[in-house]
Each structure stands twice: as C-alpha cells, then as structure tokens.
Amino acid sequence: SQQGEEDPQALSIQEGENATMNCSYKTSINNLQWYRQNSGRGLVHLILIRSNEREKHSGRLRVTLDTSKKSSSLLITASRAADTASYFCATDARQAGTALIFGKGTTLSVSS
C-alpha cells in the first residue's frame, strides 16, 4: 500500500514561478526523501530530510517536514522548463535503508 500521498496530482506553472508540492504519510518515519522522474523512467534523488529536521535547503529546493502532521512539502523556487517532471516523496517506514515506500507523485509542468 502507498505510504505517501502527494498533492496536487498535477501542477502547471510559468517559468520563474514557485512550485509547491505536498506529501502526507501514515506511519512514523526515519527519514523522508524526494525524487524526480523524467519521462516515466529512472528516478533521481533530490533531497533527504531526517525525522528530527524541520527544514532543509538544496539550491532552489526547500523541503519542510512536520512529523506531528505527518506531512512534508517540496518548494522549487524560480522554476525552469527543465524542472518539468514527476516528483515523488518516499519514506522508509520500517527501518532506515530498507525499501522505500513511494507516493503516486505530482506531475509538474513548467511552461516558458
């Protein structure tokens, strides 16, 4: 069963705008990761936030984690057409390093 649920399912924005995607999960976690997938093939790791962290930055990415609400958000600032992809959150609920449990993803479309 899916652990994470992203919303919105789809997001369309203009270049230069910010994109915010949300993820909710059901059980306690060790860490939460965000991945990007282009064209329905391999995934690329973007950022990891540990359960004892509340916010993390990496370049144009900002991730927040609220363990009390079992939710996370991914903010992409100053979006570019190249950011067009599907974005997934993933958790390793059972034990850190074991299999990830993915949500269904948010499809982001950035138009120029």
Add this chain to the structure above:
Amino acid sequence: GAGVSQSPSNKVTEKGKDVELRCDPISGHTALYWYRQSLGQGLEFLIYFQGNSAPDKSGLPSDRFSAERTGGSVSTLTIQRTQQEDSAVYLCASRKQGAGYEQYFGPGTRLTVT
C-alpha cells in the same frame, strides 16, 4: 563511474511466457532493490537484497515473481507465466551501505504483456 544499468530497456512478451529482467548495480553497492511502476502510479516495492542476508521478498505480488542476486552484484527478476497486469516499468535501484539512504535508480525495463 557507471550508474545502475538495466536490460532490456523494453520487452514485449505474450501472455503466459516467462521473462527475465536484469539489473547491474553500481559497483560496491551492497543493497539492491526492485520496484514496479504501473501506468500513472507510484513505485511499488518488490524485493530488497542486502549483502549476504536473506532478501526481503515481502513486496512480491505472487509466486510467479522471483529474483536472485548472484555474487552480490547482478540481479535477475523473473516473472513466470506473465499476465497482462504485469505490464509496467520495472525499476532497479542500488545503495551503498553506510553512505546515506539515497537510492540510485536505473532507467528501468518497460514490460508489455500482450
């Protein structure tokens, strides 16, 4: 260095046939994962290998699915008597023990069962 590779990239097979999908992880990565992604869906965990430990097979959907990992490196996912609902992209990922929890994914094998 080379990333995770998978072969074939695409496979079309007839219902009832067996298929084998191959994954070559990044050299030195002791953990290897198989996931399945059906159209428009998230990734579904299938099986996880970690070093010489017994694999975690808890995600395999039926006994038609099996996987092995030889010599702690290459892995093969076998689907016997394929069904149309097996059509999906099968993704392999590897991870280096003790180097964080990031998984490195291969490009996947798109399986179509006709």
